[in-house]
Amino acid sequence: MFDADRPITLCEQDRLNRSLFAKYLARCLLDHHDLDSLVVGLTGGPGSGKTSLINMMLEEIDVAASNLDEIEQPIILNFSAWSYSGQGQLIYNFFRRLSSTLKPLANFPQGARIIYLLELYVSFFTQKPVPQAYRMQRSFWEKLFFRNRESAYAWESGRDLTLVKAELNELLRQQKHKIIIIIDNISRLYPDEIKQIFQIVKSIGDYKNTIYVLSFDKNQVIQAIDLLDGSGGKALVEKVVQLPFEVPPILSEDLENIFADRLRAVLDMVPEGTWNLDYWASIYYSSLKYFFKNCRDITRYVNTLNFSYPRLRDVVNPMDFFALTAIEVFLPKLYFGIRDNKDLFTDLLDQVYRLDEDQIKKDRLRLEEILSREHDFPHDQIITLLEQLFPRLRRIYEPQLTFYHSDALARKLRRLCSPDLFDAYFRLSMQSGALPENEFKTILGLAKNAQAFDQALTRLNQDDRIIKLLTRLDSRVIASIPLEETQAIIIALFDNGDLFPQGRTGPLILSTAMRIHRIIHNVLQRYKDTETRFTVLQTAIAKAEKSIYIIVHELNEQSREHQEESDRFIPLDYRDLTTDQLLSLKKFTVSRIQNWANTERLIDHPKLLSLLYAWQAWSNDHSCRDYVQRTIKNDKGLVIFLAAGLHEAITEAAEKYEKNPAWESQLKHIADFVDPVELVNRAKAIFEDAYFEKLTEREQLALLIFLDLMKVPTTKLIPQTTV
Known part of the structure; x- marks a missing residue:
């Protein structure tokens, strides 16, 4: 499913x-006959295919070497310097690998002597002794009479360093083997290690019959060498590398072919009829094509797409998702900016406020700030892509065009670009459903108009982000809202509160509902007198149509x-309302509850029991009991009333599947x-009628629990089935 970021290994894989x-x-x-050390350089940017080129070169060397006598076959050392990076022993590990490569060779005359001289020579630089396994085997008489003459360090041999290297070169010159040393990924090393590699190649390891491919x-x-020495990096590279080859960037045509091939498996998952060429x-x-500069870019992109698209393919537009994934991979800061500013990139609030010149200016400033987070890609190309994904941006960048x-x-x-689908695209994002500061401020700015703010809350509720808004409002931010705009907030909360998720409760x-109360209380406290608070609440109650x-x-x-x-009892001077004002609001609310009852909406309210209790407690007549009597005359009304009265018992029964004697108190x-x-x-x-089978689970439990609490014997005939 996922492709590793690995180079090709065979010529037949070359695209x-x-x-x-x-x-x-x-x-x-292989045809190079000059005995002096040769250094070949393969240079190119990340992902340009240098390692793949080396692998194909090694494949050809193996093929050609199979036609040579064993005494003439090249010796290959593929030294992965990056594997030893950060250990402070790069030179030591390089020569360990070289010695271990030469040691097991059968057709390598004077091999033991060459390895010993090699280790003896290198010990001068590494300050480490020649390993016991690489020291020369001494005869019995040498061990007997020259017990302390074994040379573990170069300076112990009594020989000049130049003479040691001269003997080593002479022995290597006599060999018919070419030693080809590959050192890849040099750019990934630390600056001091990069310089050590060039030091090895140019001075320490420039032996006869050796070829380096860097x-x-x-x-x-x-840049790394200049960082260490201040300058001279370019001169050093040109001095060391005798045969340079620049690996060119991959042609866009070749990349497009590779991209199309790699994307084919993902395209097979696209639902039929949804792809628009x-x-x-x-x-x-x-x-989009300008994001892909090499095969590594394609691998990163396709892997990310392979992870996310199969899980979201049935809820997203494939072309939009493919484009958004490219932004996620190559422009992650922009991706997060899009995710966290839904109102800016979609028409979430365009039905709420008019996109006039002033608003366009504000939105453009927000867009420019988001775009400024990315510096590695031309902004004009980013804007071109964004305008296609989000048509709303055309009104900001090209308002003169229709x-x-x-x-x-x-x-x-x-x-x-659809507000209803936007969040689905970010479902697998580590942070989803956020309410960024900019969007929060925009929504608060709508409080100038009660209807606009109401619609904004409706949108947030549809997006499952309303709780985040309430959390943000339940803070000192209330004090920063102009006082004349706060009434719109209370009106919107009273009108929409019943539609919001109830949320969890606990210690x-x-x-x-409690969160909304805290917000309203903080708003009311900003008004200096109770009469103003009373008027604000009365107006909000009068305008509430969707909630009660x-x-x-x-x-x-x-x-x-x-x-x-009550534990919240406070003296009169500190209350939000006077006793008479509170009583007046309760009577007014009763009239609103009666309106819900007359329009047959009350019976379907999930908080029916609480509303009935308020109606009965706050009215001076029997209107509530009369409503209940009218409601229970039909079977549906009776079942709903029982379900409301036994709500807690039904919930417990559905969760625990066992009876509780405490349920009797709910009668x-x-x-x-x-x-x-x-x-x-x-x-x-x-219960005994066939109508029972058509009820919901909670309604069936309501009847069962009620009859059980009333200790009513029942007979239920189970319909026979035929096979």
Whole structure:
């Protein structure tokens, strides 16, 4: 599924037409008859294919060597300097590898002497003794009469260093083997290690009959040496490398062919009928193709796509997702900027406020800040790509041009620019559903208009981000909002509160309703007198059409300030409202509850029981009981009423699958409105009727628990089935 970032190893895998050069280079190395050390340099940028070129060269050397006598076959040392980086022993490890490569060779005359001289010579630089395994084997008489004459260090041999190297070179000159030493990935080393490699090649290891093939990024090596010495990096590279070859960047045509081949497996996963070639061509050739500079870039991209697309293919537009993945891989800061600024890249709030010149200017500043996070890619090409993915940006960068964009069509095609689909594209992102500071400020700015702020909250609720907004509002930020704009916040919260997720509750966690109460309380405290607070709440209650429970909850919390037995009781001067004002709001809320009842919406409210209790407690008549009596006259109303009264018992039964004697106390919730005995026969009849099978699980549990608590014997006929 995923491709490792590995170079090719065989000429038959070559897709860049470089195998011919690799073969020619291999033959040239074997045909090189000059006994002096030769240094070949393969230079090029990251991912240009230097290692692949070396592998194809080695393949050709192996083929050619098979036709040579064993005495003439080349000796290959592929030294991975990067494996020893950071150990402070690069020179030591290089010669360990060279000695271990030469030691096992059978057709290597004077091999033991060569290895010993090699180790003796290097010990002068490494300050380490010649390993016991590489020392010359002494005769019995030498061991007997010259017990202390074994040379473990160069200076112990009593010989001049120049003479040691001269003897070593003479022995190597007599060999018919060529020693070819490959050192790849030099650019990845630390600056001091890079310089050591060139020191080995030029002075310590420039032996007869040796050929070095060095692979590195020339610019990086020059910069590393200049960092150490101040200058001279370019001169050193040119002095050491006698035969330089610049590995050219991969041609765009070749990259496109490789890209198409590597992408084929992902394309096979695209749902039928969703791929639009014209749209893809427009995205790819105008901007996306410039992301891919080498095969390594393609590997990174395809691996990321292979990970994420199979999991999201049924909910995203494939062309948009492929383009967004490229941004994620190559421009991660821009990717996070898009993810965290949904309102800027989609028309999330365009139905809320008009995109006038002032707003365009603000949005452009936000876009420029996000674009400034990336410096490695031309901004004009980024903007070209973004305008195709997010048509809204055309209004910001090219307001003089006319173009067609349909929200409905974008939603149908699952486009990234659709606010309803936007979050799905970032579902696998480590952080999703965030509410960035810029978007938060934009939403607060909409409080100038109550309707606009209400619509913004509706959008956030659809995006599952409303709790994040409430969390941000439940802070000192309330104090920074202009006072004249705070009423719009209360109106929107009262109108939408019932639609928000209830949230978890616990000793350390606030429910959504309690969070809203804290926000409203903080807003009310900014008004200096209770009369203004009363007017603000009364207006918000009057305008609330979509919610009713959140109003009841708020007034219940306000009541706790007035109850002496409450832990939140406070003196009159510190309360949000006076007792008369609170009573007036409760009576007004009763009229709103009655309106819900008259429009047959109350029966379907998930907080029916709480609303009935508020209605009954805050009214001076029997209107609530009359409503319950009317509701339970039909079977549906009866079942819903029982489910509301036994809500806690039903929830516990559904979770634990066992009865609890404490459930009996919940019959009080029913008895507070109607005598439970009056409901027994009706409940039993519904249970024993075939209608019972059509009820939801919670409704069935309501009947079962009620009949069990009332100790009613029942008979349930199970319909027979035929095979």
